[in-house]
Amino acid sequence: MGGKEKKCIGIIFGGESNEHYVSISSAKTVFEALISKTNIDRFRVKAFYINENGVWLNNDQSLKLLKENSRNATTDKYQLLPKGEINFLNNIEFQSIDIWFPLLHGLNGEDGAIHGLLKFTQKPMVGGGILGSALGMDKILMKKIFSHLEIPQVNYLAIQNQNLGDDSVKNNLSVEIIEKLNLPVFIKPANSGSSLGISKAKNKSEIIRALQKAYAIDSRIIVEEGLDVRELECGIIGNLKLYSSEIGEVSYSTDWYDYNSKYSMNNQIIIPADIDSQISEQIKKIAIRSCRELNIYGFARVDFFLEKISNKIFLNEINTIPGFTSKSMFPMLWEASGLNINQLVAKLIDISLD
Ligand SMILES: Nc1ncnc2c1ncn2[C@@H]1O[C@H](COP(=O)(O)OP(=O)(O)O)[C@@H](O)[C@H]1O
Numbered sequence: 001m002g003g004k005e006k007k008c009i010g011i012i013f014g015g016e017s018n019e020h021y022v023s024i025s026s027a028k029t030v031f032e033a034l035i036s037k038t039n040i041d042r043f044r045v046k047a048f049y050i051n052e053n054g055v056w057l058n059n060d061q062s063l064k065l066l067k068e069n070s071r072n073a074t075t076d077k078y079q080l081l082p083k084g085e086i087n088f089l090n091n092i093e094f095q096s097i098d099i100w101f102p103l104l105h106g107l108n109g110e111d112g113a114i115h116g117l118l119k120f121t122q123k124p125m126v127g128g129g130i131l132g133s134a135l136g137m138d139k140i141l142m143k144k145i146f147s148h149l150e151i152p153q154v155n156y157l158a159i160q161n162q163n164l165g166d167d168s169v170k171n172n173l174s175v176e177i178i179e180k181l182n183l184p185v186f187i188k189p190a191n192s193g194s195s196l197g198i199s200k201a202k203n204k205s206e207i208i209r210a211l212q213k214a215y216a217i218d219s220r221i222i223v224e225e226g227l228d229v230r231e232l233e234c235g236i237i238g239n240l241k242l243y244s245s246e247i248g249e250v251s252y253s254t255d256w257y258d259y260n261s262k263y264s265m266n267n268q269i270i271i272p273a274d275i276d277s278q279i280s281e282q283i284k285k286i287a288i289r290s291c292r293e294l295n296i297y298g299f300a301r302v303d304f305f306l307e308k309i310s311n312k313i314f315l316n317e318i319n320t321i322p323g324f325t326s327k328s329m330f331p332m333l334w335e336a337s338g339l340n341i342n343q344l345v346a347k348l349i350d351i352s353l354d
C-alpha cells in the first residue's frame with residue numbers, strides 16, 4: 001500500500017481528568033501499535049494532547065509527548081492560557097483525520113463529552129457514542145437502568161439533589177443508609193474513576209465522612225452494600241455484533257481495590273480467571289447484554305464482583321474507554337483471546353468503520 005492510502009488516525013489523550021496520566025500511557029500503547037511493523041502500512045497518526053488545564057497542544061507537540069519516555073516532562077512545559085481563553089479549535093488540524101481514537105479516561109472524555117465534540121467532524125470514531133458513554137460513566141443512571149432490566153448488582157441507594165454541605169442533611173442520610181443497607185457500605189461519587197472519592201464505611205461517623213469525601217467530587221452519590229468479593233473483568237469489542245473476551249481476575253493485597261492498589265505493582269492479573277465455566281459464560285452473556293442495553297459498542301470493559309460466600313455474580317460497572325496501557329487488563333484479555341495488541345488496535349479501527 002502506498003502512503004496516500006494510509007488512514008490517518010487521530011489519537012486524543014490527556015485531558016482534564018484525574019486519570020490524566022493513565023490516559024497518556026494508554027495513548028502511548030496505541031500509538032506504538034499503530035506504527036508497529038504490522039500496522040505501519042495501513043495507518044499514520046496525528047496526536048491531540050489536552051493538558052491538565054484543558055489546553056490543546058498541536059500535533060507536533062503531542063506526537064513528541066507520545067515518543068517521550070519520561071512521564072513528567074509534559075504538563076509543566078505548557079502552562080495555562082491567559083485567563084478565560086480556550087483554544088480547542090484554534091490551530092488544531094481536525095481536517096486530515098479519517099478516524100478518531102479518543103483515549104481520554106474519566107471525566108471530560110469518557111463521559112461522552114469528546115464523542116459529542118467529534119460527532120461534528122462527521123468522521124468515524126473508535127468506541128461508542130454520546131449516550132452509552134454518558135450512561136457508562138454515571139453510576140446512578142447505570143444502576144437504575146440495570147435494576148429495571150434485573151441485571152444482578154449489589155443493593156444501592158442513590159443520593160442526588162441534596163445539599164450535603166448541610167450537617168443535618170448528612171446526618172439524616174447516614175441514618176437512612178444504616179436503615180436500608182447492610183454495613184459496611186461503599187460510598188462513591190456517581191462520576192469519577194480510579195477509585196477516587198470512594199470510601200468503605202462501617203459506622204455512622206465513617207458514613208458521614210465518606211459522604212463528604214464523595215460530595216467533594218460529585219454532588220451525585222451512590223451508596224452500595226459492601227460485599228466480600230473476587231473481581232472479574234470481561235472485554236467487549238464489536239459494533240453490530242459484540243464479542244466477549246476471556247474473563248480475567250484482578251487480585252490485590254489491600255482490603256479493596258483503592259487508588260493506591262490500582263497503581264501499585266503488587267496486583268496480580270490472572271487470565272483466564274480460575275472460575276467455573278458456567279460462571280464465565282454467565283459473565284460473558286451479562287457483559288454483552290448490559291452493553292447492548294446501554295448502547296455501548298466499539299470497545300468496553302465490563303467489571304463484575306463474584307461474592308465469595310454465595311458464588312453469586314454482580315455487575316459492578318462498565319468502562320467505555322478502558323485502560324489501554326501495556327499492563328492494563330483490557331489488552332491483556334484480548335491477547336489471551338487471540339488478538340495481540342497490534343491486531344487489537346487494527347481491529348478496533350476496522351470495527352469503527354462497520
Ligand atoms: N459494593 C462493593 N462491594 C465490595 N467492594 C466494592 C464495592 N464497590 C466498590 N468496591 C471496591 O471499590 C473498587 C472501586 O469501585 P468502582 O465502583 O469500580 O469504582 P471506579 O469506577 O473508581 O473503578 C472496586 O474495584 C472494589 O474493590
Ligand SMILES: [Mg+2]
Binds near residue numbers: 303317
Ligand atoms: Mg472500577
